[in-house]
Amino acid sequence: MASEKEIIKGCIRKSKKYQKLLFDKYAPVLLPLCMRYSHNRATAEDILQEGFMKIFDNLKKFRYEGSLEGWMKRIMVNTALNHYRANLKHFYHKDVEDYSESIPSQDTISDNLEVQDILAVVQKLPPGYRSVFNMFDIEGYSHKEIAEKMGISENTSKTQLLKARKLLRKMLLDYEK
Amino acid sequence: MKNYNNIGQFVKEKLKGYREKPDDHVWQNLEKNLSTTGTTATSNISWWAGAVGVVAISSVIYFAVLKENPEEKTKMPQQTHKEQVEDFTNHPEKPIPETDKKAEKVNIASSEQNTSTESRKNSINGKNREVSNHKAENTGQISTIDSKKTNDIEVADKQKQTKSIAFNRSYKKIAENPEQDKNVHLTEDIEQTQPARSVEFSEDLEVCAGEDATLWASGGKSYLWSNGSTDSIINIHPRQSQRYTVSVVNDADEQITHEFIVKVKECGMLYMPNAFTPNSDGYNDEFKAYGVAIESFRMQIMNKQGVIVFESASLNDGWDGKYKNRPAPAGVYLYRVVYTGIEGKTKTKTGTLTLIR
Missing domain, CATH: 1.10.1740.10 (RNA polymerase sigma factor, region 2, helix turn helix motif)
Known part of the structure; x- marks a missing residue:
């Protein structure tokens, strides 16, 4: 090698x-x-x-x-x-409000979810949210870097991240059912 | 996993160390791209600037290579050939007029043919043979894909010629498992009894520089082309006029060698960008056409009201975004270009461009 x-x-x-x-x-x-x-x-x-x-x-x-x-x-x-x-x-932008039904906060996501399932759910996120979530939570970029790279403001990056997390959580819970 | 804040952590941990192998075609495509001159545009210039670059660079290299360096490879579209082959495989139940289809393809490829091939035949020297050997490496990959498909076609062909149940069964196998068709196909050859066919070849070609073309031979048991392909059809991307040879083994086990002469002529090519930024930053400040082998050229740019804001009769003369010495407003404009290539064909191109400020 x-x-x-x-x-x-x-x-x-x-x-x-x-x-x-x-x-x-x-x-x-x-x-x-x-x-x-x-x-x-x-x-x-x-x-x-x-x-x-x-x-x-x-x-x-x-x-x-x-x-x-x-x-x-x-x-x-x-x-x-x-x-x-x-x-x-080409992307279909689904507004986060579409998912804004109340989320039972006591629900927990089980550890049984397979990697493929999680990936599938992440792929279903709207593209903007997906990018911000990935960059901040997985890659560890700062909001400043994200804002620069995506041409958005830092505040947008922050709100998108929160929305993305919220949505992702909801989708993962739904996925399990 | 209780609140939103660590859902990221949850996903991150789950995905940590996760690996997934990409499909083989990713590397195959990559390899194809790597062996060409093309490099990806990495900067943040708008995409078309990259496209212009590739077009301009490859045409420059192309013509340089035409003269000096026959080994250099370029990227050529291979779509037509594959699509047509798929056509056969998609309708195995219909009788396949294979030769007709192929002949049609050649007609398409050689539709530009109008001058004498004879004169060119004499001018081609032995050096070209070397070139085709180098080509083998280049086209090898495509031919493996194609050979699978062609085998399918042949098998489909034979299905119509035989009524043996055993054969039908194995055909089914092939249909289900196209990956393994090679072995089955070989045994088929032995079982097969069919009238001797005559070996036929496609005609010599004349193609525009940068275009690809198809050569074929038919009626043989096996084929070996000078580029290494063993298909009955090959897709070629000639960089310069050259010869291709094919050795065909016919049904009587005789070897027949045929030489194709493919003449490459220069044809006018024009690329029009679709946006420009006249801000004097040195990047895309002018809207102009990029062309090679253009004999005459005329461009008009109109605004949405149909007023001609710019006219040019030279490729080098681009629009700087000014109308009556004042900056024209940002927005969409229309262009109309009439040009004649050195092959003598006059073409018109119209489209829109965006002035970005």
């Missing part, structure tokens, strides 16, 4: 072999990320493919500051956001 450095160097040389190695190693980690940012697997795979093109194109700019995986994840998130922006007009 080639070391990470060897793989990176191989990819910069545009060696197919190393490019495939990098893909095989990280695609399974990055695909779930892409899936969180998209509404279905096919889109996620499109994003993955696009993201990897960027990764291969820009790998020579990787400065070995921080982990390669983190760097690649950031590229994927950016790609996913671009994708979201480019397809904005």
Whole structure:
């Protein structure tokens, strides 16, 4: 097994072999990320493919500051956001008020939910909420970063996050039933 | 998992370390893209700027390559071929006029054909053969996909020619399990008794630069093309005029070799962006057409009231967003372009553009 450095160097040389190695190693980690940012697997795979093109194109700019995986994840998130922006007009925006029935707050979400189920529910979130939720709660971006990346205000980011969490919780509870 | 605030944590923990392998086609597509010149637009310039770049760069490279570097590969649309092949597979119950269909395809591909192929035949030298070998690597991937499909077609064909129950059963198997059709298909060949067919080939072609085309041979038991494909049909993306050869083994086990001459001619191509930002930042400050191999060109831009706000007779002459020396308002405008490619065809292109301020 080639070391990470060897793989990176191989990819910069545009060696197919190393490019495939990098893909095989990280695609399974990055695909779930892409899936969180998209509404279905096919889109996620499109994003993955696009993201990897960027990764291969820009790998020579990787400065070995921080982990390669983190760097690649950031590229994927950016790609996913671009994708979201480019397809904005195709998305059906469901307003959060549609879900605003009272939520029994004592209900708890069981641990029995499978990863696939959770992913499926996250994919059902409206795209804007989904992005904010993913970036803040999963990737750990700040509201400031999210606001910059998505071209929204910090306050929008905050309210969207709260709404997203609320909606997600409701959807997960519904899912179990 | 009691309140909203840690639902994020819940999801995060659940998804931690979760891995899922993408389908094989993701890498296959990626590999295809990697072997082409195309790079993705990474900056935040609007998407079309990227498109312009790709079009412009690839055309520049294209023509450079045309002269110097036959190994360079470009991305070409392969859609037509695949769609048509699918056409066969989707209607296995209907009789398939395979040769007719193919001939039609060739007609489409060679619809531009109008000058003498003869003169070009002489000008092509042996170097081109090398090129086609290099091509093998390039098209190999597509051909594996296609070969599966073609096998399906052949099997479907044969179904009509035989009444053996055993065969029908195995056909069913193939239908259910197209991945494994290769093995079944081989045994079929042995069982099959059919009248000897004559081997036929598609005609030589003349295609516009950048277009892809299809060559085919039919009536053989096996095919080996100079690009390495073993299909009866190959999809080609010739970068320059070149020869392709195919060795066909016919029903009488004789090997027949045929040479195709594919002539590539330059045709005018024009790309029109659909937006521009005349703010003097150095990016997309002008609305102009991007073209290659254009002989004459004329562009008019109108506003929504139909007033011509800009006219140009040169590709280099773009609109700076001013009308009567004053900045025109942001919004949608219409353009109309009449251009003639060096192949002599005059085309008209109309569309809208957005002036962004």
